[in-house]
Amino acid sequence: MLVFHGTEREKDIAELNKYDLVITSYGTAAVDITFLLTISFDYVILDEAQAIKNPFSQKFKMVMLLEAQNRLALTGTPVENSSSDLYALMNFVNPGFFGSLRMFKDNLAAKGDNEDNERAGTLLMMTKPFILRRTKKQVATDLPPKTEMTIWCEMEPAQRKIYDRYRKQFKAYLNDKIDTIGLENSKLYVLKGLMTLRQICNSPVLIKDTPDFNGHSCKIIELMEHIMEKTTGHKLLIFSAFTGMLGLIRSGLEQQGIAYAYLDGKTTLNKRKEAVANFQEKEACRVFLISLKAGGTGLNLTAADYVYLVDPWWNPAVENQAIDRCYRIGQDKHVMAYRMICKDTLEEKILEIQDKKRKLAGELIPTDEGILKSLGKDDLLKLFG
Structure with a gap:
């Protein structure tokens, strides 16, 4: 070879x-x-x-x-x-x-x-x-159970105020743009709006021209509670589509003195191997922070039995690939997978639209750009409340 x-x-x-x-x-x-x-x-x-x-x-x-x-x-x-x-x-x-x-x-x-x-x-x-x-199920009959659950996160007033302000601005702006230049030509504006609202759901500090925000991200509060109190003695995989969010979680781990491994699209091959080895072999390394796209495939992380998807992706197949980094042959522990969703936000609507748009026995879920092609003006504006 x-x-x-x-x-x-x-x-x-x-x-x-x-x-x-x-x-x-x-x-x-x-x-x-x-x-x-x-x-x-x-x-x-x-x-x-x-x-x-x-x-x-x-x-x-x-x-x-x-x-x-x-x-x-x-x-x-x-x-x-x-x-x-x-x-x-x-x-x-x-x-x-x-x-x-x-x-x-x-x-x-x-x-x-x-x-x-x-x-x-x-x-x-x-x-x-x-x-x-x-x-x-056919080839790995000895795999332990896997449980998937949703963690509903409630924004604190400061975060909610920023989210609602941007949501209303984007909705009014896009309504005018779509009427003026058409739905197809408004695609970039829609993507920008969706991206911004998704980032605010994680933490307002992630968006450009960050507004004054002295509060706390509801997701980070919930996640740190799980890490510190609810998963003691277990190893965790934490995925996010945003490296900025991984950076915020990283800071929280360092403040608490929790050992972690890290991987995103800029991680070199040697550093990637080193991070995997540290997580798999060192008991003290409890948390692995991974960018969803960079770490969704090609990793065997059976040391973990808890998985957290910090933000929903348009395509559940990508999320399932992330969960399968630890739920694979060699896993001998019950795997718990959590999707973190902010209540009454775009994230909740993403889940609803995914369910409505399932085709071919639930396989066909569009990605960011694909979802725009399958939705009309009214459906798109519903994403912004």
Whole structure:
């Protein structure tokens, strides 16, 4: 086996041909695609294959160029955002299977109407011969129970006042923008508004031009209570989509003298390995702070049995991947997973919209941009109260 990665990797065909198995990353393969195209592989296997779900992405275009007798795509989330994700995955393992992307969208992709059940049935029938599905219940029958719960957080008056002020401002502004330039052209304004309100739910100090805020974040108060009092003797994973929020939690841990590990998108590979080893092996290291996108895959953290998702993500599949960092083969403890939601805010509405928008047996939940495409003006304004 050869790990083809790092600055000292040798681009020598004769050297690679000595090995039965070559392991590399999507990023490295993209950089060295010209060299890799000179090699004919028996198999090309994609792990975390949802990485190529966008047929317009460089990753998708890169893997499609590789010459291979056989192709396999491994993923726990073949459909993250919409049924269109299947187009890229199936096009990799069976090029041309769905025809053009336009044909797929016109005839098979979910449209958000009464045709969806019929289209879903057709998709399942077409792809079934090419998919081998094994759920965790089937292959890991000895896994202990997993309990998922919601922690409802109540904002203190100072935080609530700031949230309501921004919510009203954005709602009035967006109502005018949508009427003036149309819903599609208002997309960036909507995203900015949603992002700001989500940050205020975590803590008002996270937003630009921070208003005067001398209060306390209800989520940090609740989280620190759990860490200090309710989970003594246990190890915790704490995920947030915002590195700024992780920084605030980090400060709280340091003030209390609680040892922790940390990982976000800027963490180097060596530091990442070191953080995982510290958390897994050192009893004193009780907490692992992880950015949702950077740590949602590729980590085995079975030392933990408590998981906290500090802020809701649009896509529950991403949240489930985060929880599965500790709920996997090798786990021997009952896992407790908590989603932290501020009452009477955008976060609560995100959960409601997710439930309403579920398609294909509850798999198709849109991400930030996808959700805008599936909502009309009235639905979008409801997000802002």
